[in-house]
Amino acid sequence: MVHYVTIATCALNQWALDFQGNYERIRQSILQAKGSDAKLRIGPELEIPGYGCYDHFLEGDTILHSWEVLGKLLSDRTLDDILIDTGMPVMHRNQRYNCRVVILNGKIVLIRPKLYLANDGNYRELRWFTAWAGRASIEDYVLPRFISSITGQKTVPIGDALVSTDDSCIGIELCEELFTPESPHIAMSLDGAEIIINSSGSHHELRKLHRRVELIREATMKCGGIYLYANQKGCDGDRLYYDGSAMVLANGEVLAMGRQFAISDVEVTVATADLGAVRSFRGAISSRSLQAARSIVYPRVHADIALSPEKDMFDGRVKPTKPISVRYHLPEEEINLGPACWLWDYLRRSSQGGFFLPLSGGIDSCSTCGHCAFDAGDQQVIEDVRKCVGMGPEYLPKDAQELASHLFYTCYMGTGNSSSETRTRAKQLASAVGSYHVDLNMDSCGLGHRDAYAVHGGSNAENLALQNIQARLRMLLAYLFAALLPWARGRQNPLRGYFTKYDCSSADLNPIGSISKRDLRKYIAYAREHLQLPLVPFSESYVQSDEVEMGMSYDDLSVYGRLRKIAKCGPYSMFTQLLHIWDGLTPRQVADKVKRFFFYYSINRHKMTTITPAYHAETYSPDDNRFDMRQFLYNARWDWQFRCIDQEE
Structure with missing residues (x-):
């Protein structure tokens, strides 16, 4: 028989340490879920303080303020009659845990700590949190006294448990736990959990959404059941962009999904699913029944609520949500949308007046320029604009070009040696995007009037600019003399690598910093065709001048970088891998290429220590500060490793 439940998942644009704003967005999402007749609402991971607090999680203030926000939610009677799952850090036995807190009608039902912590790539959860070690076990948690005065509870259960309602059973897993070999949803489903909820802080990477969807689809196809996935959205205050895509699946089918790239603050995704279909699905698989009979038995805590309506299912007012097909963006579309959304969040939260981009007319600056067309959507976005x-x-604003004219400034910084082609391309692109554009001749730099220090009557802006230019000119001259003085004395040690320290690396933000040149070229072609932007044309045989100077193509660099970072290859193992990948080359040619890469990787590694914070888009990224944590001083000869390669030729 049918047994419908209406459930809601959220994608919220939370901001690290913005307790007031985070509270308001959480509350708004709960009210929206209630307005859709949902009886269960889940939100993103650590949604109360924001996921990206990082070392602020080590501060007692962060935990205190999280409890204060939870207290406001517990005290609010307009939030009754819906089971609420929210996230915050909790201190228990002097250990800090990343927790979900399940509340209902002003009381805490369960505190569920995270079992498996994300601690690779961009994540350092073990730096701030302890993984809960008590599998399928609970303890008493003593509540802060001001929370006890709200709930009337002195202690509540904390641990790994299921939440039973009057008509179903709910299992909880958190973000990383879905991606682990021993995902909790398997044992929970075998022990009778019909609904699995997952609250995540999963960042955007090119082509990553497909992996999320397929993991959840596979989970519900094997185990049966309803799966709710919530996610953070937007820029939480750092390099990552969280791409939303909250979703509901049932028995292997996607019932509902939020938008992957959206700049609204609150997005609630609601679906109505059939518990009866879950029970029929599971009962038809005999091997599952055998495994369920000997599965882990979880402790259960009860929530005094029914998720299904009391009225007759056949009165026509409750209708199941029909499955949908997932629409995946092309990587070129993701490059167009993700960094633009990240930049928008940065702009509106930094209280700055816009963006400035030196526009050279080349592929990198042109790609960056293409990201900066904003789309004003809902009322909140318009107010931010x-x-x-x-x-x-x-x-x-009547269109994106008009908005860009107020927020986006570009400048062609040319000299007498600059080509008319790049100057024209920069001007045409600025016009197409709508930026306020300046064509600057650096041979006679000026803005049309004479700047003056404050003591000579100049404004604060002039005074600050002139003071800063002195300091930056010292840096310029220091690098100039560092390069030329050895040359003047007859020493020849040229630097190599198309990345000038404190030139293209000197900015506040870098929206394309982790996107490979291969993907950027595809994006350029996409933007020319679909966005009608006058970007540099190229073909499959197109070679940039810097590729010639480096002695290696960007396609080859992408292969080297992914083998080194993702496949964890040193020089020798990279050589053995490439022997099979590049079977058209001789072993000597492959060896020469690998040696050249590692030599220049070594001598240029120091540049990564000053790299501008970049939008994170791919698993392979040069970002030294967070993502690629290797030393910057190497023995560039790689004596032992290169000798091993030579022995294999």
Whole structure:
């Protein structure tokens, strides 16, 4: 028989340490879920303090303020009659845990700590949290006294348990736990959990959404059941962009999914699923029944609520959600959308007046320029736009170009040696995007009037600019003399690598920093065709001048980098791998290529220590500060490793 439940999952644009804003977005999402008749609402991982607090998680203030926000939610009677799952750090037995807190009608039902912590790539959860070690076990948690005064509870259960309702059973797993070999949803499903909820802080990478969907689809196809997935969205305050895509699946089918790239603050995804179909699905698999009979038995805590309506299922007011097909963006579309959303969040939260981009007319700056066309969607976005441009309540941009004219500044910094082709391309691109563009001749630099220090009557802006230029000119001259003085004395040690320290690396933000040149070239072609932007044309045989200078193509660099970072290859293992990948080359040619890469990788590694914070888009990234944590001083000869390669030729 049918047994419908209406459930809601969220994608919220939370911001690290923005307790007031985070609270308001959480509350709004709960009210929206209630307005859709949902009886269960889940939210993103650590949604109360924000996922990206990092070392602020080590501060007692962060935990205190999280409890204060939870107290406001517990005290709010307009949030009754819906089971709420929210996330925050909790200190228990002097250990800090990343927890889900399940609440209902002003009381805490369960505190569920995370079992498996993300601690690779961009993540350092073991730096701040302890993994819960008591599998399928609970303890008493003593509540803070001000929370006890709200709930009337002195202790509540904390641990790995199922939540039983009057008509179903809910299992909880957190983000990383879905990606592990021993995912909790398997044992929970075998022990009778019909609904699995997952609250995540999963960042955007090119082509990653497919992996998430397939993991959840496979989980519900093997185990049967309903799976709710919530996710953070937006820029939480750092390099990552969380791409939303909250979803509901049942028995291997996607019932509902939120948008992957959206700039609204709150997005609630609601679906109505059939518990009866889950029970029939599971009962038809005899091997599952055998495994369930000997599965782990979880402790259960009860939530005094029924997820299904009391009214007759056949009165026509409750209808099941029909399955949908997932629409996956092309990588070129992801490059167009992800960094633009990240930049928008950065702009509106930093209280700055816009972005400035030196536009050279080359592929990198052109790709960056293409990201900066904003799309004003809902009322919250329009209000943010008005604040950023300093316009009144009546202002509404007619299109992206008009908005860019207020927020986006570009400048062609040319000299007498600059080509007319790049100068023209920069101007045409700026016009197409709508930026406020300046064509600057650095041979006679100026903005049309004479700048002056404050003591000579200049403004604060002039005074600050002139003071800063002195310091930056010292840096320029220091690098100039560092390069030329050895040359003047007859020494020849040229630097190599198309990345000038404190040139293209000197900026506040880098929206394309982790995107490979191969994908950027595809994006350029996509933007020319679909966005009608006058970007540099190229073909499959197109070679940039820097590729010639480096002696290696960007396609080859992408292969080297992925083998080194993702496949964890040193020089010798990279050589053995490439012997099979590049079977058209001789062993000597492969060896020469590998040696050349590792030599220049070594002598240029120091540049990564000053790299501008970049939007994270791919698993292979040069970002030294967070993502690629290797030393910057190497023995560039690689004596032992290169000798091993030579012995194999």
